[in-house]
Amino acid sequence: MLPFPNAIEGGAGPKTIVFLHGFGACREIWRDVMASLAAEARMLAYDLPGHGQSLECEGMGGAKPAAQAVLADLAARRLGKVHLVGHSMGGAIATLMAFADPDRVASLTLLAPGGFGPEINAALLRRYAAAASRKQVRASLAAMSGPRSALPDHVVDALYRMRTRPGQLQTLIDMAAAMTRDDRQGVIPRAQMDTLDMPVMVVWGAEDPLLPVEQAEALPSHFHLHHVLDAGHMLVEEAPDLIAEIVRRNTRRHGRRLRPPLGAAAS
DSSP states (O other): OBSSOOEEEEOOSSEEEEEEOOTTOOGGGGHHHHHHHTTTEEEEEEOOTTSGGGSSBTTOSSHHHHHHHHHHHHHHTTOOSEEEEEETHHHHHHHHHHHHOGGGEEEEEEESOTTSSSBOOHHHHHHHHHOOSHHHHHHHHHHTSOTTOOOOHHHHHHHHHHHTSTTHHHHHHHHHHHHTGGGBOOOOOHHHHTTOOSOEEEEEETTOSSSOGGGGTTOOTTEEEEEETTOOSOHHHHOHHHHHHHHHHHTTOOTTOOOOOOSTTOO
16 A cells, blocks of 8 residues: 555646645646646645545545645655645545644635535435446536536546546445435534635635535635636536636735635636
């Protein structure tokens, strides 16, 4: 078993941005976002425990062990402060990393993060976990996206290839069952969120069919919320240029003295 989850590196610059994908995905989903930021930051994109090149590594068993595994890898790389970007399950992991080691986290960009409310479309998540063919993967992604969203072929291909690895499909099925026990998901305590001092941006698709956008209500006052109109849950795939710009801007902010996000899609 690998001691740390596997990551790819790219870019160069004075700051480090760490990307954490959602359940059932892999590090390749960040390709277009990373390309937009390559000239200004060093970047790491992880295959989280139970996924892709990290199918067998430390950190299996939920978001908290995964958060500890990524923190251990960052420490082994002798990295200082990093900017965390997490989608869905990766957003929950990023939040737990900030709780566990706030001095290491320069900013949080959370894309439709898991754990912000108990409601989850469990049947849809389980369907996605069990998607075995390229056609099934594409159909599951489409079902989680906005009605007018186009899905990049390279993402569909990457997620299909990942599922062909021995043991991967059953691992995803088992993980989905554990994550949606009683058709609910685990919840991150809101009181803990208020202790976070770094810039926090929460981004949510207005048409998210997996995690209700209402879970973004009643956030701590220093969190900033950006609604992406017409988008669903798969924000990285649906709007990579917008996500790159949101990450760029959030990594330039400092502490709680944040100004509201700009742009027509911001709430």
